[in-house]
Amino acid sequence: MKLLNILLADDDIDDCRFFKEALEALPMLTSLTTVHDGEQLMTYLNDNSGQLPNVLFLDINMPRKNGFECLSEIKHHEKLKDLPVIMFSTSGAREKITVLFNTGADVYVRKPGNFAQLVQIIHHALPMAAENIFSNGKLKYILNA
């Protein structure tokens, strides 16, 4: 079974713990690394550009550098631009979602209120993010709209 390397950038410690538990409930082998602000994220990605994670879950409201700024840097960076990015936010504002998709996000997840829903959403989001690398026409997905 292939190990899926997941990077989570989120400053909320409870959300990080919740996310880790949800991953453990999935029927797939995953390895999770977490960073807690945007600067830490960009440093991590630049230091590991030769061995990037399979997917990045990116919270929007983070200190130092927010998720939108990080997404924009990633998508303009020669070595990072193909990294699948799943935006992970508490808001469901449609205008914001459109801007994030136009900037290169693959999936937009509104953080759900309960654990079972989070497991379901991550389960759907992982193949969605991965498929966009292999296909020509990118599809955009909103989970928990």
Place this chain on the structure above:
Amino acid sequence: MIVNELNILLADDDPDDCLFFKEAINKFIPATNLTAVHDGEQLMLWLTNEENKLPDVLFLDLNMPRKNGFECLTEIKQHATLKDLPVVIFSTSNAHEEMTTLFKTGADVYIRKPRDLEQLVRIIRHALPMASENIVAGSKLKYVLNA
């Protein structure tokens, strides 16, 4: 091996879109059985005919003659024996207000019809488990595919 086929009902008046959908299902999504109806009245007659077994999921176009998709969705969700039927809205538009209303009325998944077959196959593959999970989960999640 016994495979339980997934019964899919498609309500769409556009013959080209139906053909496209049929191709995606028959060629790339195994263990499915597709029935198509072509307007809203025909859909409601089909669903309320006791000789027909209810499908596992309904793909519902919005712009249809006689009775449009929104009217059908409303009737389905207020009908005692039909209300638990998973409904995937299948539309050409991407209007946010419309989506919100459809979700409030009881739609499970909103799909903006993609242009090519490969994308349609991908989307249907994602939508099928999403539509059926909402029956089990109780608290509903809402999904927009090809936003």
